[in-house]
Amino acid sequence: MPDNAKYWLDAINALTISTPFRIMNVCGGHERAISQSGIRTLLPKNIELIPGPGCPVCICPEEDIYQAIQLALHEDIILLAFGDMLRVPVNTTKKEPRSLEQARAAGADIRPIASPLDAIRIANENSDKTVIFFAAGFETTMAPVAAMLVEGIPKNLSLLLSGRLTWPAVDMLLASGEACFDALIAPGHVAATMGAEEWHFVIDKYQLPVAVAGFEATSLLAAFYSVIRQQQEQKLFLDNCYSAVVKPQGNKTAQQYLSQAFDVVDSNWRGVGSIAGSGYQLKTVFKQHDARLQFKDYENNKRKRIGEMPPGCDCAKVVLGKIYPNQCRLYGQACTPRQPIGPCMVSDEGACRIWFKYRTDRPNEDHQAETVTSA
Amino acid sequence: MTETKDITWAHISLAHGNGGRYMRELIETIFSRYLSNPVLNTQADAASLPDMEGNIMISTDGFTVQPLEFPGGDIGSLSIHGTLNDLAVAGAIPKYMTVNVFIEEGLEVSQLERIVQSMASAAKENNIAIVAGDTKVVPKGQGSGLYLATTGIGIKSGQHTLNIKNINIGDRIVVSGPVGDHGTAIMLAREEFGMHGALQSDAASVLPLTQAVDSIAGLKFMRDPTRGGLATVMHEIQQASGLGVYLYEEQIPIRDEVQTVCDMLGYDPLYLACEGRVVAVVDDNNAEALLACWQQLPQGQEAAIIGKINQGNQVVLRTTLGGERLLDELEDDPLPRIC
Numbered sequence: 001m002p003d004n005a006k007y008w009l010d011a012i013n014a015l016t017i018s019t020p021f022r023i024m025n026v027c028g029g030h031e032r033a034i035s036q037s038g039i040r041t042l043l044p045k046n047i048e049l050i051p052g053p054g055c056p057v058c059i060c061p062e063e064d065i066y067q068a069i070q071l072a073l074h075e076d077i078i079l080l081a082f083g084d085m086l087r088v089p090v091n092t093t094k095k096e097p098r099s100l101e102q103a104r105a106a107g108a109d110i111r112p113i114a115s116p117l118d119a120i121r122i123a124n125e126n127s128d129k130t131v132i133f134f135a136a137g138f139e140t141t142m143a144p145v146a147a148m149l150v151e152g153i154p155k156n157l158s159l160l161l162s163g164r165l166t167w168p169a170v171d172m173l174l175a176s177g178e179a180c181f182d183a184l185i186a187p188g189h190v191a192a193t194m195g196a197e198e199w200h201f202v203i204d205k206y207q208l209p210v211a212v213a214g215f216e217a218t219s220l221l222a223a224f225y226s227v228i229r230q231q232q233e234q235k236l237f238l239d240n241c242y243s244a245v246v247k248p249q250g251n252k253t254a255q256q257y258l259s260q261a262f263d264v265v266d267s268n269w270r271g272v273g274s275i276a277g278s279g280y281q282l283k284t285v286f287k288q289h290d291a292r293l294q295f296k297d298y299e300n301n302k303r304k305r306i307g308e309m310p311p312g313c314d315c316a317k318v319v320l321g322k323i324y325p326n327q328c329r330l331y332g333q334a335c336t337p338r339q340p341i342g343p344c345m346v347s348d349e350g351a352c353r354i355w356f357k358y359r360t361d362r363p364n365e366d367h368q369a370e371t372v373t374s375a
Numbered sequence: 376m377t378e379t380k381d382i383t384w385a386h387i388s389l390a391h392g393n394g395g396r397y398m399r400e401l402i403e404t405i406f407s408r409y410l411s412n413p414v415l416n417t418q419a420d421a422a423s424l425p426d427m428e429g430n431i432m433i434s435t436d437g438f439t440v441q442p443l444e445f446p447g448g449d450i451g452s453l454s455i456h457g458t459l460n461d462l463a464v465a466g467a468i469p470k471y472m473t474v475n476v477f478i479e480e481g482l483e484v485s486q487l488e489r490i491v492q493s494m495a496s497a498a499k500e501n502n503i504a505i506v507a508g509d510t511k512v513v514p515k516g517q518g519s520g521l522y523l524a525t526t527g528i529g530i531k532s533g534q535h536t537l538n539i540k541n542i543n544i545g546d547r548i549v550v551s552g553p554v555g556d557h558g559t560a561i562m563l564a565r566e567e568f569g570m571h572g573a574l575q576s577d578a579a580s581v582l583p584l585t586q587a588v589d590s591i592a593g594l595k596f597m598r599d600p601t602r603g604g605l606a607t608v609m610h611e612i613q614q615a616s617g618l619g620v621y622l623y624e625e626q627i628p629i630r631d632e633v634q635t636v637c638d639m640l641g642y643d644p645l646y647l648a649c650e651g652r653v654v655a656v657v658d659d660n661n662a663e664a665l666l667a668c669w670q671q672l673p674q675g676q677e678a679a680i681i682g683k684i685n686q687g688n689q690v691v692l693r694t695t696l697g698g699e700r701l702l703d704e705l706e707d708d709p710l711p712r713i714c
Contacts, residue, residue, distance in 0.1 A: 005696050006696065006697075036694070036700060037696045038693075038694045038696060038698015038699050038700045039698055041699050042696060042697055042698045114640075217696050337706050348641065356703075357701065357703045358700040359700070360691055360700065360701050362689075
């Protein structure tokens with residue numbers, strides 16, 4: 001396979017594409033790579049690239065973040081979270097901290113970390129304290145968390161787990177009949193962990209082209225070319241355009257850790273609702289490390305899904321690819337990376353943030369919203 | 376000056392800042408030993424400088440880098456290079472500097488000595504005399520080992536009036552070497568991410584670079600892209616000129632090691648600090664001449680014309696692929712990525 005972005009770009013531009021063809025990229029990393037290399041400005045007009053639900057920060061339930069904030073504020077603990085989570089706003093009264101970052105400013109011991117190894121280190125360095133790791137993320141992030149549990153986790157380290165599986169969200173979206181895309185780019189790192197095979201349902205159940213892509217222009221453009229050709233020739237197959245990293249069956253060891261540590265349960269996605277079989281929960285054998293059980297009083301069932309999206313915020317539609325970020329009326333106006341209102345403007349994986357950061361047609365500068373072509 | 380004594384203590388204590396004997400001994404055994412020159416008189420409250428002809432320029436800067444010593448430099452040499460570079464890009468030749476030293480109780484004396492030695496050789500290499508200084512010791516926990524603040528005095532050279540406001544449509548943007556080395560070397564030196572590397576900081580004097588182009592006609596503006604990196608200087612140019620900055624990604628020199636580390640950690644080298652590079656804006660007709668000037672110097676061999684000034688009002692990057700995107704202004708401290 002020619003390993004050259006220009007080659008695939010020319011190949012796509014040589015195709016005749018007479019009607020709009022909408023390709024959803026599942027992962028926030030895909031969207032970032034697309035926007036960073038300016039791919040949208042180079043493709044034929046009829047090709048639409050739609051950001052999908054693969055931003056773990058964006059879909060992390062509001063009640064989980066609220067719970068993490070409250071734990072950090074009111075218990076004598078150290079709370080650890082991935083850096084991206086710190087600035088996500090939740091719905092509180094004006095006087096209360098609205099994000100982990102604000103809770104930290106209010107005196108809570110909240111520390112950003114980059115990997116579960118940091119969690120182990122901090123727990124060991126503070127053996128007299130309870131350390132809670134607010135672990136949000138998809139399969140790729142959850143596998144090392146699972147390994148940490150299975151291989152022996154420090155006694156004083158607990159998990160506030162908010163792990164999610166990606167494919168059930170895409171399945172739910174397609175089953176709803178409201179999906180706004182004609183082909184799917186499956187997430188490369190998730191496929192590397194879980195195996196590309198789990199995306200075969202897109203062909204089997206919904207007869208749509210699918211290709212796995214990595215996070216560089218070359219891999220993405222190869223995948224775009226593949227799904228366009230699959231559609232044009234009506235020969236659907238699960239194409240792996242990230243074969244250097246994604247191996248058949250995925251990473252067996254990682255999968256084993258995941259199944260040893262977690263049960264798969266129905267779970268909430270912020271702005272979307274409950275999706276069947278889309279979340280991880282600690283197995284009972286690890287209950288002494290489950291912060292949800294240790295601090296039961298902080299689990300507020302009434303809170304679930306109440307006010308999870310601020311008024312006017314369309315993150316829920318952006319996450320499902322029903323609108324582009326710049327179709328939300330808050331985008332770039334009331335909601336910016338400096339003053340994010342919705343979660344998609346916070347994370348480097350969030351579509352709104354990525355668009356605002358990289359697109360030359362920012363609001364107030366001859367702003368014209370693109371629209372997702374309706375089905 | 377008293378004759379040099381041997382150092383008898385292993386760590387700095389609060390007594391070294393008390394104004395008494397310990398402090399005198401610290402000054403004598405370390406600061407005077409390495410920094411002495413005819414103007415520096417540790418007994419006087421103020422230094423008298425010889426008469427200087429020309430336009431006198433002054434600049435000041437503080438240094439808080441962690442770790443104190445890193446591949447390619449340390450806080451001592453950085454405190455000289457940082458202030459001298461600010462003078463150099465403004466078109467001056469640095470002559471004198473003052474230094475403020477804030478030491479945290481508990482700092483190893485041997486480390487302090489290494490740092491002061493390095494400061495002295497950086498000053499000497501660039502013909503700069505340290506003419507005044509002060510030392511304070513702060514209690515343990517109130518500093519990160521050592522902070523330095525330097526103020527530099529220089530004399531303007533050449534005929535140029537460098538001013539960001541002189542920038543016009545069609546001008547070219549030239550960088551003197553690869554960007555992001557210092558920021559990446561510091562990240563690696565912290566070993567926070569379990570990564571190690573042989574990458575050296577680019578920390579150095581840029582005086583040879585700025586002096587080499589002193590006679591280039593059409594030179595409008597120079598800056599050393601420190602905090603916030605190349606992207607931040609581009610935004611300063613955009614905002615001050617009200618014009619657009621258009622960069623060619625494939626022309627911007629970035630070392631492979633820097634790109635690899637940044638890809639892994641989710642950083643963009645265009646936002647990472649350099650400590651020995653210069654960005655120049657020069658009119659189109661003289662861009663090649665300026666480039667040739669720099670490329671003849673050891674520290675300018677990888678210099679490149681990386682962009683131009685246009686009519687827009689944004690900083691836009693033309694990607695290697697040929698697409699266009701915004702190069703945004705740095706928002707907050709880059710945080711580790713989630714996946």
